[in-house]
Amino acid sequence: MSKRNIIGRAISVILTCTLCVTTFTGCGGKKLTDEDFANIKKIDKNCIFKQEEFKDILEAGDSVDVLGRNGDKILAVSKTQAGPFKYMSFNPDGSDVNSAEIGGGKDDYIVTGTFDKDGNAYVIYKECKEADGSYGSFLEKIEPTGNIAYKYDFSKEFDEDPFFIRCFAWSDKYGLLCGTMDGVQTFDEKNGLKVLVDRKNMNGMGGILSIDELADNKLFINYFDDSSYEGRFVVADADNNKVDKKLSGFQKHGFYSFFEDEAGNLYAEDDYGIYKCDIEADKLVKLLDFRDASISFDEMNAQAGFVALNEKEIIADTSVGDEQVNSLVKLTKVNPEDVGDKTVITLSGMYVDRDIVKQIMDFNRSSDKYAIKILDYSEFYDDFEQLQKQFNLDITSGKAADIICFSGAESSVRKYADKGTLLDLSAAFENGGPLGDIEILPNIKEMMKYNDKIYTFMPTFDISTFATKSENASGKQTLSYKDCDELITGKGMDYKTAFGSYYTRDQICEYFWMMYGDEFFDLKSKKCNFNTPEFTEFLNFANKFPDEEPVDYVIGDDILDDFAAGKSIFYAANYWDIWEYAETKQLAGDVELVGFPNNLGKNLAALNTTTFAVNSKTENVDVIYDLIRELMTSDKKSDNGFSSVKSKFEEELHEAAVEASDSNKRAKLYDPVSGEWKKINPLTEEDIKKFYDYAVSINTNAGIDMQVSSIVLEEASSFFAGQKTAEQVAEVIQNRVSNYIAENS
Structure with missing residues (x-):
């Protein structure tokens, strides 16, 4: 894993509501239109590029750290596997490759960089100190020979602010441009930093993400707002230290990579494609549609970015697979007349996971006749309730795609199965059927059913549960509320600390009731049982947590570290890979997966599944069966969880029975003492069998009914406020959910 990824991991946060529900991050802001529905059914032949490595x-x-150009040469600064960095140049067709070694240590890394008109590179270089593993921060100028022309020490500034300089750009007029918290500053070795465009001219500037010089020497600046974190895009007149124009043609929640060609034309790349920026008209003109071209956007989102030769030829660095293999590619526009016709099959979802998108892109590349087009509602709506409402409305009104992704909304399946919207897949998965040879884990296969018929398929899953050290479990496979209380009291902790320091009573109440599976709310029988002693005990348990956010955010690694060190009693585990379980055992010792506390004597855990259904009106059933097979049996390791296919799941678990290869980044953990990534110890066969048995014993799907969850939270608030007893609240919830079931049956 690159140092860039180490930094990313160190500052990543665990959001408090993501343990048991599919994460949703809205990036839209525009309304889904009839034109969008029309576009999803066709391929735009004007936006197809071919990718050549x-x-x-x-x-x-x-791995490539900096990518640029100088005249007719492509330039790069890369890091070798052994550690030293290289300065490289080559022709746009990949010929005439030249390189010069720069030097550098194995643990050193580059944060950002650019090139000037003479081919010199400028980088923020992080140099690891062998004595204590800390880092010095330097602005280096590197000549094409690999010689370091100067090395300016910014260690003090970066120690005070890790993002002291976020980005670089080169201007023929102004020289080296630096994006800092003071604004856009120039730098030279003699005068240091000097403000060119003051931050005061960029209202609410929280950090500059990129700077690009336009053809008229104006500066295009992309920064984020310090309160909303929304993107801001402006054109600045650096001569007069002012902002000339505020642009609105970009998605405010989108993340873009910007780059120019030699003529000063500006381009933008996001998750969906590459665009030419028409600054005058304040709009983006799409050049390349990643999905129509069957190009994985995850692979395009590599570290160094893009270089445009012109609007038809673009050089990029990519990062592929678990091993994050870096490569350089050329994207070349295909003549629309040379793009073959394909039958389009549509897939829609509230949020379509990136791993699924990559598999679909693989399928599209392998098929000469068919292409799967994706309609992801999160691209159009920021508000989850609005998104969910529109998603369901479109299905009801007959706009359903051929394949529908219900991940995180499994509760909707029953409604559409009853209405005949979904195709019965039972015959396909029976012996002799087109998918009958795929042996699915028994508990997953049951989750795929409704009224004893298979209406969904679930390629992957992960496990949500609670772990505690074996000494705390005392031989028990689950803990009662009383057991938990005695443990917490005995160790002198409060509930917040014991459960990892980041739950509030509202979050416990809103999401964790579903860990009970059909105990309180049975989708299949359309019954609810909230007016029970068990649910009132659940409310009393939730009331022992704080009533407001205990912290602003929690560092993911810190939660596991605190658990391993005995600072907490329970670890909220979300296992999507066997090495995560191995990491828990290595850091914390023997652990027991006890699930959510309860008085039923059951181990309450849940599976988060990727869940799909097929539109009963589709005209492409046979092709969809081929896609289902591809999604469920692909040899590639999914980034989205364990395989639901029995043989693949067993292979994934047994991967951890032997020492991992040096290149397996999933099997490493970061040692803060040495500052190095170390291999996770293999598991024993006994460990693997125990984990397997636990996984197949879980019968609860974490797809939560948000309407019921809202009712539970709304009514429970009166109990938390002391206005009603737990029993009274349980009775009100029972009545409201009963009415909800009746209205939707």
Whole structure:
């Protein structure tokens, strides 16, 4: 894993509501229109590029840190697997490759960089100190020979602010431009930093993400708002230290990579494609549609970015697979007349996971006749309730795609199965059927059913549960509320600390009731049982947590570290890979997966599944069966969880029975003492069998009914406020949910 990813991991946060529900991050802001529905059913032949890899430029293990151009040469600064950095140049066709070693240590890394008109590179270089593992921060100028022309020490500034300089750009007029919290500043070795465009001219500037010089020497600046974190895009007149124009043609929640061609034309890349920026008209003109071209946007979102030769030829660095293999590629526009016709099959979802998108892109590349087009509602709506409402409305009104993703909304399946919207897949998965040879884990196969018929397929899953050290479990496989209280009291903790320091009573109440499976709310029988002693005990348990956010955010690694060190009693585990379980055991010792506390004597855990259904009116059933097979049996390791296919799941678990390869980044953990990534110890066969048995014993799907969850939270608030007893609240919830079931049956 690159140092860039180490930094990313160190500052990543665990949001308090993501343990048991599918994460939703809205990035839209525009309304889904009839034109969008029309576009999803066709391929835009004007936005197709082919991708060709340069095979002889990077050596095995090399990674590109800075990518640019100088005249007719492509320039790069890369890091070798052994540690030293290289300065590289090559022709746009991949020929005439030249390189010069720069030097550098194995643990050193580059934060950002750019090139000037003479081909010199400027980088923020992080140099690891062998004595204590800390880092010095330097602005270095590197000549094409690999010689370091100067090395300016910014260690003090970066120690005070890790993002002291976020980005670089080169201007023929102003020289080296630096994005800092003071605004856009120029830098030279003699005068240091000097403000060119003051931050005061950029209202609410929380950090500059990129700077690009336009053809008229104006500066295009992308920064984020310090309160909303929304993107801001402006054109600045640097000569007069002012902002000339505020642009609105970009998605405010989108993340863009910007780059220019030699003529000063500006381009933008996001998750969906590459665009030419028409600054005058304040709009983006799409050049490349990643999905129509069957190009994985995850692979395009590599570290160094893009270089445009012109609007038809673009150089990029990519990062592929679990091993994050870096490569350089050329994207070349295909003549629309040369793009073959394909039958389009549509797939829609409230949020379509990136791993699924990658698999679909693989399917599209392998098929000459068919293409799967994706309609992701999160691209159009920021508000989850609005998104969910529109998603369901479109299905009801006959706009359903051929394949529908219900991940995180499994409760909706029953409604559409009853209405005949979904195709019965039972015959396909029976012996002799087109998918009958796929042996699915028994508990997953049951989750795929409704009224004893299979209406969904679930390629992957992960496990949500609670772990505690074996000494705390005392041989028990689940803990009662009394057991938990005695443990917490005995160790002198409060509930917040004991459960990992980041739950509030509202979050416990809103999401964790579903860990009970059909105990309180049975989708299949359309019954509810909230007016029970068990639910009132659940409310009393939730009331022992704080009533407001205990912290602003929680560092993911800190939660596990605190658990391992005995600072908490329970660890909210979300296992999507066997190495995560191995990491828990290595850090914390023997652990027991006890599930959510309860008085029923049951181990209450849940599976988060990727869940799909097929539109009963589709005209492409046979092709969809091929896609289902591809999604469920692909040899590639999913980034989205364990395989639901029995043989693949067993293979995934047994991968951890032997020492991992050096290149397996999933099997490493970060050691803060040495500052290095170390291999996770293999598991024993006994450990693997125990985990397997636990996984297949879980019968609860974490797809939560948000309407019921809202009712539970709304009514429970009166109990938390002392206005009603738990029993009174339980009775009100029972009545309201009963009415909800009746209205939707």
